[in-house]
Amino acid sequence: MKLRLHQFLSQTGVFGSKRAAKEAVWAGEVTVNGSVTKDISFQFNPRTKPVTYRGNLLHLPEEHVTLILNKPPGYLCSRLNKHERSLGKTPVFDLLPDHLSQRDKDRMVTVGRLDEATTGMLVLTTDGRVVSRITDPHHHVPKVYLVRTAEPLGEDDLGALRNGVEIELEVNGEVSTHRTQPAEAHQLAECDAQITLHEGKKRQVRRMFSSLGHKVIDLHRTAIGDLWLEDLGLREGDCLDLSGMNVLALMGLND
CATH class of the missing domain: 3.30.2350.10 (Pseudouridine synthase)
Structure with missing residues (x-):
């Protein structure tokens, strides 16, 4: 399941608004799979590529497998x-x-x-x-x-x-x-x-x-x-x- 980066960030509950999530990406505060990503539309699989914000690992609300x-x-x-x-x-x-x-x-x-x-x-x-x-x-x-x-x-x-x-x-x-x-x-x-x-x-x-x-x-x-x-x-x-x-x-x- 692939998501765009801004969609993923909005679902984590960490950011107060979609705008705040986008600004964090543009500021270089978000990494995907260890690399800074400034493209808010970047697509990835959150199950296989970890995302961090200011060094903290982010998770989606728990989904069962x-x-x-x-x-x-x-x-x-x-x-x-x-x-x-x-x-x-x-x-x-x-x-x-x-x-x-x-x-x-x-x-x-x-x-x-x-x-x-x-x-x-x-x-x-x-x-x-x-x-x-x-x-x-x-x-x-x-x-x-x-x-x-x-x-x-x-x-x-x-x-x-x-x-x-x-x-x-x-x-x-x-x-x-x-x-x-x-x-x-x-x-x-x-x-x-x-x-x-x-x-x-x-x-x-x-x-x-x-x-x-x-x-x-x-x-x-x-x-x-x-x-x-x-x-x-x-x-x-x-x-x-x-x-x-x-x-x-x-x-x-x-x-």
Whole structure:
């Protein structure tokens, strides 16, 4: 998104009038990307080129950024320290597109998490409202996964998933038993199934299948709400920038 310099300055709230903003530019008190700019009509992208006035960094009123990432395997949904990186770990934040400013990248959080081996749809955002609407357990937002197991699945397995199974969860070092909510489960092939959850516990899909004696060898999230990854045309590792759009409405969650 490109703005003219005088438009940007007028939106920062620093100047009392458009005239004051223009005079600051003409006086050489404004820099864009480190260089003094005296052209009030100069066009630039404020997300990638910082602006200062008398040495102070200026910002537009906060605009939220929301992305959909087709997560590849081998990436973690957390910020990593130097030691973790030295072990060869890589965060999903390394996949954020170059057009985002460093400030936006630093503000970005993942909406829920996919473990290192799991692939598929991941939402990243700076908008707390989006995070709350998708992750709050009271909203029961559907999330669809494609699952492949090491051994063939039976109808008894699918029936158990539909009724809910008991899994073990660890919170703050304490292990407890949780009975999962009924899931929608459909067999796609001998070892393949599609499962829809309306809750989100840590490694829940893997734990559910493990409770039935099945090892998950491939796990892919394909949808959140009404938004399906296959409809977005994203290659693995690519992001779709939905900033400025009503993301919750796209997911059918705008209520």
